[in-house]
Amino acid sequence: MGDTTVATGLAVTPVARTLVDLARTEELQDSVAACDHALHHRLCTWGDLLHEVAGLEPGARGRARAQLAVDLADSRSMSVGESLSRVQMFRLNLPRPRLQVRVEDAAGLVGYCDFGWEGVMGEFDGRKKYGLVAGMDLREAERVLWREKQREDRIRARGRRMARWVWADAVRPQQMARILAGQGIRPQARNSWFADEMSARHPRSPGAA
Incomplete structure (x- = not known):
């Protein structure tokens, strides 16, 4: 499974091999976040990850x-908070969202929402998203938050409901479930995250992941 290389005098494995090795023992949300990051920054491809898993002995x-x-990894995920949120959605058996959903109105591009379902947009709210940094001038912080309010108003004007949550919500699955249920996103009777051959690879219920 992948050859080792030498970097700064140390023997290391390729990125995809390292990610798969970590995913064998780490918590699902941690390994998905690591895979998302690598894919987003083009450190490896999804095919590379699949190849490494395929190289493991059955059992x-x-x-x-x-x-x-x-199989859960996605290059469109923009932050650890988004990765964690998506894993929680999977475990809660919620409908699989679209990622980085483009929203437009008559004035042009409104922006991209982290998650999207029919008629509902979801946003993980982290400080970096708005450019808020420690020590920022109060007036600048107010301008940043005002711009975000205007953005949300434009999204709502398109007939989309908005669900927003922060890290403290994302680490509490039932809290996230309540926030999303408030906008009509509820557990499915049957999990639909994977289809066909991919679905057959994951016979256990999402809650057991």
């Missing part, structure tokens, strides 16, 4: 865990 320790992390 190898952590193989199923790694396969799930790779």
